Amino acid sequence: MSTIFDVCKLAGVSTATVSRVMNGTGQVKESTRQKVFSAMEQLGYRPNQLAQSLASNKTHTIGFVVSQFDGAYTGFILKQASICVDKAKKQLIVTDCHNDPEFEYETVRQLENRCDAIVLYSRTLSNEHLRKLYNQMNTPLVLINRTLPEQLFHTVTFAQEEAATMMMNHLIGYGHRNIACITGPLDNPTGKSRMAGYVNTLKKHAIPYRSCLVKNSDYQIEGGYNACKQLIEDKIPFTALFAFNDYMALGALKALNEADIKVPDQVSIAGIDNNLFSAYASPGLTTIELPIEAMTKKAVELAIDLITHEHKSSAHQFKGKLIQRESVKPCRAMNNWFSL
Structure with a gap:
């Protein structure tokens, strides 16, 4: 040897x-x-990785914790994380916490002695959980998608409310006033922020908020499909549908097609994410691009840097970009699928 x-x-x-x-x-x-x-x-x-670790008191490992593996979206995040970690000649440990906040909290604690730094992409941990981690941990921790009122951690976030506002302004600018909405869970910061964007933009344009046009779902394609079917069955008029992510928008598109409601001739539809499938839907899905590649790269690079350098906690926010495709059409040019 x-x-x-x-x-x-x-x-x-x-x-x-x-x-x-x-x-x-x-x-x-x-x-x-x-x-x-x-x-x-x-x-x-x-x-010999073990010998190197003992000699340097470092594991040369980065932990990456996600609330739930979520199809291609999570795969894309982890691919980018792996590229960054490989470039730094380190290893990556990935853990799926099955949307269980207590398990997620314990996972981060257990990774502390196995990793030099941890990146946490959390949808479920409470602010109290995060404060406990801050008080208990010595290992650098970088948060994606989460903030606290006090800047305890380095954070990499997306302007969630601004993204929803951008899409609502786009739909309203095209003449839509009866805008249905399929939300994700509203018990977490992402859902609350996107809902605020929907509600506040309606208010800004003097359009009444109607709870009958809002259906709660789970960010999955099937959830979007079922929520849209319920909207159709309720027979409440809407000319546009805004889903809180592209998967639900794609599910809604299937439900509309099955009901022989043509998109965008009778209903416009839009989402958030610009995931891999959005451009290949028929029609192509209008959406807000979430720069997850740049966000993941920033978070992992921060974590790697914090292994050897101390920095005052900092916030890094990324903004969305409107991607216009064929699924949205001016309201005045549409043929109604209902009688107003």
């Missing part, structure tokens, strides 16, 4: 240089880095 000394001999460098190359630390010329990697490959040398 080859050792680090064999690598040094073949590459013609010191053990300190090989160590810097493997750990990605210090200044090493690119030509020297390539010599070391070439020697490692020729010798089949693999660093």
Whole structure:
């Protein structure tokens, strides 16, 4: 079995240089880095991670905790996290907490001694849970999608209310006043913020809020489908439907198609996320792009930096972008599917 000394001999460098190359630390010329990697490959040398951890008092591991694995959306987040971690020559531990806040809290605590830093993408933890983590943990923790009134953690967030407001202004600007809404759960910050965007924009334009046009769901395609079916069965007139994410919008699109209600000729439909399927729906889905790639990259890079550097807690907020496709049409150009 080859050792680090064999690598040094073949590459013609010191053990300190090989160590810097493997750990990605210090200044090493690119030509020297390539010599070391070439020697490692020729010798089949693999660093002993346990020995490195004991020597440096570091695990070279980043924890990534999500409230729930949520199809392609979560997969995209974890892919970006993996790219960032690989680039830093570290390992990634990923945990799904099944939307259970107590399990999520305990998971973060258990990862503390196994990881050098943790990224938490939480939809379920209460503010009290987060404050307890702040008081109990020494390991750096970066939050995605969550904030506290007090800036205890480094946070990476999306302007949720602004995104909903942007879409509502777009629909109202196209002449829609009877706008149905399919929400996600309203017991968490994301749902509350998007609902505030819906309600406050109606109020700003002097459009009455009508609870009969609002159906609560679960961010899943089937949930959007069932909620839209209920709206249709209630026979309450609406010319546009705003779903709190693209999956529910796609489910609603199926329900409308089954009812022979044409999109966008009779009902306009819009979502939030700009997920992988939105552009390939028929018609293409108008949505708000959530820059999750940039958000994940920022959060993981912050976590990695906090392993070796202390910084005052900071907030980083990302904004959405309106993506206009074929699923929204001016109200005046539409054929009603009901009699107003």
